């Protein structure tokens with residue numbers, strides 16, 4: 626694989642990991658493990674931000690609907706997170722890759738000491754060629770806490786991580802293959818936007834919430850993530866998570882999904 630990207634953050638959403646029938650998509654997890662291991666072996670540092678704790682929790686409790694109560698969702702996340710990591714550990718080890726779990730809240734980066742600890746941990750793992758696997762710490766991250774944490778938004782968490790560790794690129798794998806000029810699940814005439822270079826062009830008005838059964842943020846949180854990356858002078862690519870091997874094409878510089886940000890000369 627030929628890539629000029631030396632450090633990449635890949636974020637995968639619940640709807641790519643869980644089938645609409647509520648079962649875990651093992652093929653996606655396997656292909657993600659293969660792809661990220663291949664990227665790591667090629668010399669590019671990789672961090673995975675994964676959703677799916679609640680989705681896997683629902684599957685393992687054989688529940689079909691997400692409960693409304695925050696505490697019930699947090700309990701499911703606690704059940705699902707360890708199962709999710711078990712699935713990842715198994716698959717990644719098939720490709721000779723060690724992974725490590727970090728559960729974070731947004732406010733960790735607000736405090737210099739906690740921020741430094743997290744950055745040091747990630748840096749040490751990357752030097753050891755271990756792939757950090759990050760999710761929001763769902764059992765503590767709720768709107769009800771006094772500080773700036775939110776429940777259930779890994780799109781912005783992935784951008785925060787990517788900017789803090791100075792990754793060159795953030796790749797967001799979603800149930801949609803890119804940004805459209807309007808929600809394609811509501812408007813048949815919606816058209817894919819291949820490139821966005823101007824953050825001011827990212828009007829949230831055209832971006833709707835999620836239409837998938839298990840996704841949470843929809844396009845609004847993805848656009849906020851894209852803005853954060855562009856503001857930091859970095860790129861974000863939004864593309865389909867149906868087959869995570871697409872990441873190899875993104876890193877090879879092929880036009881896939883929607884690219885947010887300027888193309889750097891050396892990544893062409």
Ligand SMILES: Nc1ncnc2c1ncn2[C@@H]1O[C@H](COP(=O)(O)OP(=O)(O)O)[C@@H](O)[C@H]1O
Nearest residue numbers: 638640799800805807808833835840842843844
């Ligand atoms: N302008 C838009 N372009 C693309 N998708 C949009 C847009 N507005 C709303 N959406 C919705 O956002 C969804 C993706 O968000 P979400 O369901 O949270 O996915 P994920 O679980 O992958 O994070 C799409 O399936 C689509 O229905």
Ligand SMILES: N[C@@H](CCC(=O)OP(=O)(O)O)C(=O)O
Nearest residue numbers: 639676677678679779841842
């Ligand atoms: N942290 C939560 C999901 C948060 C989230 O942002 O979900 P998604 O919109 O599917 O990326 C979980 O693991 O279930």
